[in-house]
Amino acid sequence: MSVPATPIDPYSLTTEGLAVLVEELGQPGYRVEQIRSWLVRGVDDPQEMTDLPKDLRAILAERFAPARPELIDHRVADDGHTHKLLLRFPDGEAIETVLMLYPRRATVCISTQAGCALGCPFCATGQAGFRRQLTAGEVIRQVVVADAALRSGAIAGEHLPTDSPDHITNVVYMGMGEPLANLPATLASVLWLHDPDGFNLSARGITVSTVGLVPGIKRLQELDLPVTLAVSLHAATDELRDELVPINVTHPLAELEQAVRDYRAATNRRASIEWCLIGEVNDSDLQADRLADIAKRLRAHVNVIPMNPTPGVRWKEPSGARTRAFVDRVRARGVEITLRDTRGRDADAACGQLLASYTLGGGSRLPAAVGAAERVDALAPDETAP
Numbered sequence: 001m002s003v004p005a006t007p008i009d010p011y012s013l014t015t016e017g018l019a020v021l022v023e024e025l026g027q028p029g030y031r032v033e034q035i036r037s038w039l040v041r042g043v044d045d046p047q048e049m050t051d052l053p054k055d056l057r058a059i060l061a062e063r064f065a066p067a068r069p070e071l072i073d074h075r076v077a078d079d080g081h082t083h084k085l086l087l088r089f090p091d092g093e094a095i096e097t098v099l100m101l102y103p104r105r106a107t108v109c110i111s112t113q114a115g116c117a118l119g120c121p122f123c124a125t126g127q128a129g130f131r132r133q134l135t136a137g138e139v140i141r142q143v144v145v146a147d148a149a150l151r152s153g154a155i156a157g158e159h160l161p162t163d164s165p166d167h168i169t170n171v172v173y174m175g176m177g178e179p180l181a182n183l184p185a186t187l188a189s190v191l192w193l194h195d196p197d198g199f200n201l202s203a204r205g206i207t208v209s210t211v212g213l214v215p216g217i218k219r220l221q222e223l224d225l226p227v228t229l230a231v232s233l234h235a236a237t238d239e240l241r242d243e244l245v246p247i248n249v250t251h252p253l254a255e256l257e258q259a260v261r262d263y264r265a266a267t268n269r270r271a272s273i274e275w276c277l278i279g280e281v282n283d284s285d286l287q288a289d290r291l292a293d294i295a296k297r298l299r300a301h302v303n304v305i306p307m308n309p310t311p312g313v314r315w316k317e318p319s320g321a322r323t324r325a326f327v328d329r330v331r332a333r334g335v336e337i338t339l340r341d342t343r344g345r346d347a348d349a350a351c352g353q354l355l356a357s358y359t360l361g362g363g364s365r366l367p368a369a370v371g372a373a374e375r376v377d378a379l380a381p382d383e384t385a386p
Helices: 015-024 030-040 054-063 124-128 136-152 183-194 214-221 238-244 253-267 285-298 320-332 353-361 372-384
Strands: 070-077 082-088 094-102 105-109 113-115 130-133 170-173 206-210 228-232 272-277 301-306 337-339
Touching (some): 094 136, 183 206, 228 253, 301 320
């Protein structure tokens, strides 16, 4: 059997790609299903694929590249309902993956980039800067690792819901990085996870988040799958959003709204609006009213998440009273809105905190926060205008 010299990550192979490899090796087509079933279960060492012939296992062991991430930190919070994993790939890059357990639902929040280049000044990942794209295989491995840990009982808690599933039911692309700024890996991993002959995850159980990359929304739409689109809005006026979400300068609110309307029309899937509520920055009555207007036009659900205290960022979470007033004001205007709990806060494991603590502990800074906060402070007083 002739084997190409270049090693590959088996998780980067589509079903078609795996079929090509199997054919190159002179193997029958049913080997594709055998190999794929092992990969879905988190087994990427061919020597452990016991239903394959020994000579094929040996060849695949040389062909497949060892790209397993190393677990360098694992924080447990919320009585075992939240598990934050800090994973380091062989080249030294670290990413966060979060497993959140609920009644009848097990959700894994995955990363698509090592760092992020979009520079949102309130985001811990953005302050760490961009280092590289993750491959499709590295994105998929996060889901497979969490699923295998659940099925094996390696992840548990003292007070888990009795009806919490023992396998992953939902995947949200809301970890480190901007998923639509890494389209090859994001689109390929969505298809891999949805593949009925592979991981077989419902498209409705997949959510892809974006800060507003309009070309990426259009590409996601072309998958023709009812994947949920989540738009990280964070500001409802272009002036403030230019500061909080710099990509808004390129794709302002009107353009973003149109892209979301088109996505809903094509997929028949309601979008959600994500809003990180920052004390005295975007928690004003004006922002609440403008947010409600946008949500009604898009027929979108709004998720409000109070800002997590993050090392290196001096902004603060809003008060409880201000948070309730903001949510109530949006709801009173006829919008479906949910105030999300911040998972992992009691273990320094809320979104962005673990990597920020790890980075700062190593003596690195979060540079993008410098200067941006002062610019937004200059806008904040106007946001309280009637």
